[in-house]
Amino acid sequence: xxxxxxxxxxxxxxxxxxxxxxxxxxxxxxxxxxxxxxxxxxxxxxxxxxxxxxxxxxxxxxxxxxxxxxxxxxxxxxxxxxxxxxxxxxxxxxxxxxxxxxxxxxxxxxxxxxxxxxxxxxxxxxxxxxxxxxxxxxxxxxxxxxxxxxxxxxxxxxxxxxxxxxxxxxxxxxxxxxxxxxxxxxxxxxxxxxxxxxxxxxxxxxxxxxxxxxxxxxxxxxxxxxxxxxxxxxxxxxxxxxxxxxxxxxxxxxxxxxxxxxxxxxxxxxxxxxxxxxxxxxxxxxxxxxxxxxxxxxxxxxxxxxxxxxxxxxxxxxxxxxxxxxxxxxxxxxxxxxxxxxxxxxxxxxxxxxxxxxxxxxxxxxxxxxxxxxxxxxxxxxxxxxxxxxxxxxxxxxxxxxxxxxxxxxxxxxxxxxxxxxxxxxxxxxxxxxxxxxxxxxxxxxx
Numbered sequence: 420x421x422x423x424x425x426x427x428x429x430x431x432x433x434x435x436x437x438x439x440x441x442x443x444x445x446x447x448x449x450x451x452x453x454x455x456x457x458x459x460x461x462x463x464x465x466x467x468x469x470x471x472x473x474x475x476x477x478x479x480x481x482x483x484x485x486x487x488x489x490x491x492x493x494x495x496x497x498x499x500x501x502x503x504x505x506x507x508x509x510x511x512x513x514x515x516x517x518x519x520x521x522x523x524x525x526x527x528x529x530x531x532x533x534x535x536x537x538x539x540x541x542x543x544x545x546x547x548x549x550x551x552x553x554x555x556x557x558x559x560x561x562x563x564x565x566x567x568x569x570x571x572x573x574x575x576x577x578x579x580x581x582x583x584x585x586x587x588x589x590x591x592x593x594x595x596x597x598x599x600x601x602x603x604x605x606x607x608x609x610x611x612x613x614x615x616x617x618x619x620x621x622x623x624x625x626x627x628x629x630x631x632x633x634x635x636x637x638x639x640x641x642x643x644x645x646x647x648x649x650x651x652x653x654x655x656x657x658x659x660x661x662x663x664x665x666x667x668x669x670x671x672x673x674x675x676x677x678x679x680x681x682x683x684x685x686x687x688x689x690x691x692x693x694x695x696x697x698x699x700x701x702x703x704x705x706x707x708x709x710x711x712x713x714x715x716x717x718x719x720x721x722x723x724x725x726x727x728x729x730x731x732x733x734x735x736x737x738x739x740x741x742x743x744x745x746x747x748x749x750x751x752x753x754x755x756x757x758x759x760x761x762x763x764x765x766x767x768x769x770x771x772x773x774x775x776x777x778x779x780x781x782x783x784x785x786x787x788x789x790x791x792x793x794x795x796x797x798x799x800x801x802x803x804x805x806x807x808x809x810x811x812x813x814x815x816x817x818x819x820x821x822x823x824x825x826x827x828x829x830x831x832x833x834x835x836x837x838x839x840x841x842x843x844x845x846x847x848x849x850x851x852x853x854x855x856x857x858x859x860x861x862x863x864x865x866x
Contacts, residue, residue, distance in 0.1 A: 429546070431614070431615050432511050432512055432546070432547070432548050432619075433512075433614075433615045435511055436463045436464070436511065436512055437462070437463060437622075439464060441510065441511040442464040442466055442509050442511070442512075443459050443463050443464070443465050443510055443512045443513075443514070443619070444465070444466040444467075444506075444507050444510035444514070445459070445465065445467050445468065446468050446507070446513060446514065446515045446517065446538065446539060447469060447515060447516040447518070447531075447535060448467050448469040448471075448500070449516070449518065450485050450487055450763065451552060451587045452467070452469075452514070452517070452552075453467065453478070453485060453488070454487045454488050454589060455514060455516060455598060455623070457488050458598055458599065459622065459623055460496045460498045461496075461497075462622045462623065463622070464497075464499075465497070465499065466499045466501060466509065466510055467498040467499065467501065468502070468503075468504065468506065468507060469500075470504075470534075472502045475500050475502045478493055478500040484762065484791065485762065486761070486762055486789075504538050504541065504542055507542035507543075508542045508544055511544060511546060511547045511548070512548050512615075512619055513543075513549045514585075515535045515536070515539065515549065515551045515552060515553060516553060516587060517531040517532055517553050518553070518693055519531060519532055519553045519554050519555055519697075519701070520693065520697060521697050521700045521701075525700045525704075525720075526700070526704055527700065527701050529559065529563065532553045532555065532559070532563075532564065533563065533564075533567060535553075536567035537567055537571055539568060540567055540568040540569070540571025540572045541571045541572070543568060545580065546579070546580065547580045548581050548582070548583060548607075548612050548615055548616065549568060549581075549582050550582070550584065551583075551584050552584075552585055552587040553587070554586065554587070554641050554642060554645075554701065556638065556642060556701040556702055556704060557636075557639045557642070557705065558635060558638070558705070560582060560584045560634050564582070568580070576608070577609070581609065581611075581612035582607070582612070582634070583608065583612055583613065583616040584634045584637045584638055585603060585616065585620060586604055586638070586641030586644075588601045588603065588604075589601075598624065599623060599624055599625045599626065600625065600626050601624070602624070602627055602628070602629055603620050603624040603628045604628070604631050604637050604640055604641070605617050605628045605630055605631065605637070606631040606637035607634070613630060617630060641698070642699075643702065644698075645694045645695045645697075645698040646702055648685075648695050649690060649696070649698075649699050649716075649723060650699075651685040652687065652688065652690055652695070652719075652723060653719030653722040654685070654719070655673070655685050655687040655688075656687045656688070656722050656723060656726055656866065657722055658687070659866045660729065668853065669687060669865075669866060670686070670849045686848075688847065688866060689723075689757075689767075689768035689769065689771075689818070689847065690726070690768060691758070691766045691767045691768040691769075692757040692758060692765075693757075693765065696723065696768070697766065699717075699719070699720055702716065703716050703717055703720075724768075726771075726866075727768045727770070727771020727772045727774075727775060728772075728775045730772050730816070730818075730845060730847055730866070731771075731776050731779070732775065733845065734750070734816060734843065735779055737814070737843045737845070737864055738813060738814055738843055740862060741840070741841035741843050741862050743814075743840065743841065745780065745781070746780035747780055747781070748813040748814060749811060749813050749814075750776060750783040750784070750812060750813060750814045751783060751804075751809045751814075751815045751835060752772065752773065752784070752785045752815075752818050753816065753817045753818060753821075753824055754786075754787050754817065755767060755770075755785050755787040755790050755795060755803070755819065756787060756789055756790045756819055756821075757769075758819070759789075759819055759820040759821050759822070760821055760822055761789065762790055762791040762794075764790050764791060764794050764798060764799070764801075765794070765798065769818045770801075772816065773785070773801075783816075784804045785801060785802075786803055786804050786805060786806045787803055787821070788806070788821065790803065810834065810835060811836070811837045812835050813837065813843060815832065815842075815843070815844050816845040816847065817844070817845065817846045817847060817848070817850060817851070820850050824850070829855060829859055832856075832861075833859070841860070841862055842861045843862045843864075844856060844861045844862065844863050844864070845865070846863065847866055848866070849865045849866065851863075851865075853865065
């Protein structure tokens with residue numbers, strides 16, 4: 420053991436924590452960090468830190484605003500939820516799981532991860548390990564975060580503390596693919612701390628851990644996972660636009676093509692959220708720094724970023740086809756979150772549909788039983804309308820596949836429209852039976 424890092428007679432960081440001589444801390448308690456903190460609290464003493472005092476209050480009151488683990492689990496867990504950064508001094512294994520968004524010009528916004536590094540650095544104790552989970556381009560952990568940790572703590576990385584990277588793989592709203600069921604990539608600056616990091620995550624990840632060759636390899640692995648999905652969805656979206664011009668149903672084509680054993684299963688749709696629609700920009704930003712201009716990745720991003728506008732334009736064309744006035748048309752949008760069965764509205768692409776409809780003089784009604792209404796109001800100025808209050812519509816857009824919407828029958832949709840005239844229905848995700856609705860007289864459209 421490196422005596423300059425931890426004394427020769429001391430236990431490893433992992434042994435310290437499992438033997439209750441020290442604690443584990445989570446910095447950032449959102450959709451990623453909170454489930455990790457809760458999982459670890461079943462095995463070791465766990466501190467959950469976030470600068471958002473209102474969020475901490477909710478967790479202490481036993482309320483889960485993310486719906487990721489549920490309020491009952493929050494009530495029963497033993498996480499020490501706090502907004503007091505000094506509590507981090509009690510931990511020797513610190514996981515940073517803060518968001519890494521992009522700026523308006525699509526360049527990486529590293530301020531959350533830099534801010535978290537300042538907080539951790541101010542409270543970092545000698546002999547600790549700091550592991551980052553935030554999605555970044557290769558090099559951020561070692562080249563940006565470490566200098567901040569050293570400056571704030573006065574300690575030397577590799578001598579007084581060590582670092583690692585383990586990319587988050589939590590899928591918000593997914594009740595099947597959970598932290599414990601997804602193989603966890605882990606990496607460390609050397610073999611010694613990698614062993615500790617792997618052992619710590621093995622406590623909660625039953626699917627096992629994969630040891631990456633280096634921190635940069637682990638960072639790169641994360642950023643390409645979502646870039647790959649982004650590119651494949653962009654291909655599906657482009658196919659949808661082409662087949663729409665041909666009068667061919669895209670989902671029917673994909674169903675037929677899917678009979679081949681090696682055909683990849685992707686579908687067209689809106690690409691929002693904090694991963695697929697953002698991570699590719701981190702990779703292309705670093706590539707630009709190195710003198711390489713991405714062609715495939717950025718082309719896919721442009722297609723996916725324009726899909727909200729495309730959905731709105733297709734709706735307007737169908738309003739015209741139905742002989743309905745466009746300006747002032749009554750349009751309802753069902754679903755506003757960035758994905759199904761998740762309350763998160765940040766970086767939702769449904770807002771792009773809303774904004775484009777406004778360009779045509781349409782102020783849509785929006786209903787979403789899952790969305791965080793306070794968040795939607797604060798971020799977008801959106802007020803939701805309950806589904807029972809929606810009626811006499813000229814058109815309806817089914818934008819998000821919430822389970823609550825999957826239960827709706829054709830008669831439930833009919834109730835939303837005016838009693839006379841054509842019913843224009845845009846089924847963005849292809850949830851409904853196209854044949855059934857067309858036979859009932861709807862002007863039906865889907866990606």
